[in-house]
């Protein structure tokens with residue numbers, strides 16, 4: 001087992017990692033820890049570990065770190081493990097993991113094998129990006145792109161709320177042209193989701209099934225600050241899917257946009273549209289509670 005640790009993810013991460021290591025030692029496991037030096041590192045470390053035959057590679061960080069480790073493990077026999085140390089930890093909530101390091105250690109030692117089926121996005125400049133939970137385009141991506149990382153470290157998820165308030169009067173809400181399984185549509189914002197949850201443990205797409213191919217696509221038809229503020233207020237109540245102007249479709253393929261609207265993948269900036277989204281070629285093994 002190798003733990004890939006993002007030392008910049010979440011708050012109190014070193015203390016939380018130490019607690020997990022102590023719990024793992026108590027369960028008879030003494031995994032190696034590899035620390036990332038910057039963005040993209042987790043993928044390279046995970047890919048090398050898989051090549052060298054590591055059975056389990058653990059992403060110790062938030063959703064961005066998980067996505068990078070997942071990308072490194074693609075096409076290998078290795079199983080992904082999660083040690084949630086991030087800010088939102090959406091995939092951990094999605095899969096029913098407890099966030100306490102001792103509980104996560106228990107799953108790493110004795111979890112049952114399951115699977116998730118990531119999505120992949122291709123961008124006009126040739127980049128390909130794997131995502132494990134969701135890809136957003138429009139207002140939420142503008143919030144992610146504008147987020148000050150130091151503020152995120154200090155305030156955690158409250159930084160997203162502040163950035164949303166800052167972005168509301170500023171974002172222009174250009175309409176996004178999209179195709180869902182070939183059918184042309186338009187929306188002000190779009191979230192392509194593998195999972196049910198968003199921004200932590202808030203229910204967004206109730207019918208999502210992370211282990212299966214396909215996506216729930218949440219379309220926000222109404223642009224403008226009032227509609228975006230309403231969606232933000234409805235999110236903690238789990239009521240986004242019932243808002244007027246919000247529709248959810250189950251599809252296999254998504255083409256997003258002819259405009260340079262920002263995109264975010266698993267909570268990290270992912271450049272600008274257009275983007276072409278489909279399932280990754282294969283599911284990924286993952287340790288579940």
Ligand SMILES: Nc1ncnc2c1ncn2[C@@H]1O[C@H](COP(=O)(O)OP(=O)(O)OP(=O)(O)O)[C@@H](O)[C@H]1O
Nearest residue numbers: 009010037038039061062063064065086087088089
């Ligand atoms: N050593 C590092 N220095 C700076 N950035 C890093 C480093 N290692 C990884 N990263 C980048 O940090 C980004 C954010 O990490 P991650 O998403 O895991 O944490 P988070 O944003 O706190 O959590 P969450 O996504 O759950 O809110 C990752 O996408 C990764 O590219």
